[in-house]
Amino acid sequence: MTLTWIRQPPTSYRMQRLSGMSLFATLSPRELKIIDGMLHNRNYLANEIIFDEGEEGQALYIILSGKVSINRRREHGDEMIAELAAGNFFGDVALLDNSPRSAQVKAIENCEVAVFFRADFSSLLETNAVIGYKISLELARLNSRRLRDSLDANSRSEAL
Template identity: 90%
Template structure:
């Protein structure tokens, strides 16, 4: 009797990226593969606008390579918020509501992102509620931290 080993293909680079992200930390490998199958790859050139402030949010973006700059319009010019790099994500509020984008996202250099559209997330909530629940809970925790940090910053500036 001869044993034949069937080689499993290596996990996709994108799947490896997802497994290390806090947003997907509670998902099993099988659940991660389901999410991976729902993502859409997009490439942006340096200085290309990914989405603009005020636009309707329709997707969450996961940076696979490159740098994305987040900025807000102000009376006296743009206000820099952050540069996000590989492994970070942005636009996550769009998965939960239809409110306009609160900032602009622009490729600071050539970049590749995986896009998770709200329509796909809504479908996931209907077809696989457990995965949808896990992601929703992580989004709630993330937004809670952001709110707390923002409040802390505001209180510090009031004291100073």
Template identity: 30%
Template structure:
């Protein structure tokens, strides 16, 4: 239950906050249109662990990814749930929210080229944050089994993902 539903946040303030977020999204989309949509090859090239991969390796990775279309407001992953996949953002904006002491804290706003869900995948722990689609999103899902296949193919990938996960845990 969110703060508006609990009566902790006046509806007018909630509407004002929502409008401010929408304004920020419009601003982002005008400032960085290339960040809102990528083709799969370019998306993978922007992710650190694929930067130096050959065209054949990128093609192999694309074959393992499953596409998911998330409409605005969809909760893609929920804090506390068991996680067995990593998500790559091909198009759209995802907001990362962490619930702490019954307060929702915005941790990050992610766009095309970013990824999320790696902490639960790597450490076999519950999801540490909720990730919600703010705009229509196209996501690629990499399951744990497919992730293990890629690690064998890209030996440096696991190290780089662990480094990124460590940085995010520190935030």
């Protein structure tokens, strides 16, 4: 009896990154491959601004390598509110609406990101509603978690 091994197609570095992200955790390998085909790679140098606060949001960004800082303008100058590394994403609200960016994002070190444009997401919702639904549900969960965390933080600061 001869055993035949089934060969899996090679998985790209980007596909490996995507498969480990909560945003895409519910997608099958076939669905993830569809998403991978819709993404656009971009590279940013250290200290380069990826987008500025107040700009119209056009896309979600997935960090493949490097680090970014999320900054808000304050009266006394810019305040860093978060630092994100590979495996994280930002700008997700842009997939859902046209509101201005609520913060600036700047590369701390050289970065490679995969960009998911709103137009591509809208097209996905029309052509493959199941994948669009799964991603939308994860975005809703993420945003409700952020809202709860923000409310909890406000409650703690009011108690002090």
